[in-house]
Amino acid sequence: MKYDFTTKLNRAGSGSLKWDAMYQINPQVMPDVVPLSVADMEFKMPPELTEGLKQHLDTAVLGYTGPTPAFTDAVQHWMLKRHNWHIKPEWVIPIAGVVPAIFHAVRAFTEPGDGVIVLTPVYYPFFRAVQSQGRNAARCPLHEDNGQYTIDFGTLARLAADPHNKALLFCSPHNPVGRVWKKEELQKIQEIVLEHNLYLFSDEIHFDIIMPGTEHTVFQSLSDELAERTITFTAPTKTFNIAGLGISNIIIKNEKMRTRFVEEQDKGSGTLFTALSYKACEICYTQCSAWLDEFLSVIDSNQRLVQRFFQTRHPEIKAPLIQGTYLQWLDFRALGMEYKALEQFMTHTAQVFLDEGYIFGEEGRGFERINLAAPASVLTETLERLSNSLTKLKH
Ligand SMILES: Cc1ncc(COP(=O)(O)O)c(C=O)c1O
Structure with a gap:
């Protein structure tokens, strides 16, 4: 080692x-x-991160800072190399955390009283992001059989068909049950999402942490049609233990959705100025x-x-x-x-x-x-x- x-x-x-x-x-x-x-x-x-940040601090000026080309290249390259996922630099919106980004997405793409589908049990801030903003969590419990969790597609299709429900807030890999969803499972969900015109909020913050012999598929990479209605939430923070630096990369292909998301972000205090976070992400994605x-x-x-x-x-x-x-x-x-x-x-x-x-x-x-x-x-x-x-x- x-x-x-x-x-x-x-x-x-x-x-x-x-x-x-x-x-x-x-x-x-x-x-x-x-x-x-x-x-x-x-x-x-x-250690590459510790050393890289030390070196950076020798010359850095920590004023208001935005993403550099080196940062954006690193993100783009990581998605391609690690996830076989082609993204364009302009799709990437850096923000201080996945959780605040989910809050913005819920506000931007649903109205008070609308429903957001969640597969339970699930990462608990999902409930907060939905319910504390006056939306309803439409629960689709996962099916458990002797420790193995699967999706109840019948219930999911029924919830998706309810016109009150406007989005699916999906966790992939799934926290807390540790499932990495198979491509066939994602394809079935895709059919449901497209049939009922749902927005897909795909939280893939754990996407780098995949056990040997298992493969993760970035959900929106299944089809262009799906990508057009998807927000994918990514970050280097879980992967490299830098949650305290508050840096996540929200990927939105559809330009209109991107504009709407950014408008909502601007209403809060979502802009990321933290110079060290961009540098840390760049070092992680290029050297770690x-x-x-x-x-x-x-x-x-x-x-x-x-x-x-x-x-x-x-x-x-x-x-x-x-x-x-x-x-x-x-x-x-x-x-x-x-x-x-x-x-x-x-x-x-x-x-x-x-x-x-x-x-x-x-x-x-x-x-x-x-x-x-x-x-x-x-x-x-x-x-x-x-x-x-x-x-x-x-x-
Ligand atoms: C599924 C999921 N999403 C988001 C987060 C946290 O994201 P952030 O710290 O970027 O807000 C976690 C942390 O455990 C998580 O498990």
Whole structure:
């Protein structure tokens, strides 16, 4: 291994939202406990990024800054090289985050009272982006069978046929269940979207984090017709652990949609002036592929470690392998605990801080989402603490 994916970090007091939340939930937490909830990594930055930013700072002037040609080239090249996706520079709208961009999209392309279809359980800010802006979340629950999640196309088609529903807010790969959607599945959704003239908001922020043997298809690349009604949300932030730099690239092919989106963005404070973010994205997309490849093999090994642990020590808890994201979806329903009691057990008895399944929608009750982007030793310590408490629970 060329890169360091083993050093245990201590982010207490650094302002990390994940660590601060742990101390808030349980101020008595034991020393050395590492939270495995919010989706950023317990790893150092790629060294090429650290070095590149240092060098840049030797000469940089950090005034109001827009995207440079080198930045736009890097984004265009990444989409082509990593995703076989041809985009034009003018399609790219840099903005401070995918979540604010989803808020803008919902405002720009739907009216208060309209419905936006979401496949649940799903990344919880999707509900906020829809409901807090006076739109309705039209829920299309995923079908779960022994840990395998699929789309209920009948329900999706029925919701799409309802004229109140104007858009599909899609998560690909899907957080929290870790599915990478197959091309055939995307094709079926495409048919439904086109038949009912829905807008497609495709959040592909996890698109670089794909497990070996699995392939991600950029949804809008299926056809020109689909691309004309799609917004694809991308970012280097999940991939390279730079969420704190707030940089995402929203890709909109259709010029009219782009103009409308930007008008909506201008009403808020969406413009991105952060000089370091553009540079960081450029460095990641041009110099950090080798780091990413190694990271992906670490995540795959970590998910197998978690699965093996439960299979051998607590087989009633299911930890199916994921296809994408670095978030594994664990099924604790066999414990028969009410979901709030499960949360209390995890955070206070076991002192294990994961994301509670219920925050992703009611279908997530009884589940926990573990963040695999941490040294294997940290995962093992966490699982051992959990195992001790589970064993006591059974006696
Ligand atoms: C599906 C999905 N979209 C968006 C985000 C966050 O995006 P941003 O930090 O760019 O607002 C996350 C973070 O976990 C996510 O999982």
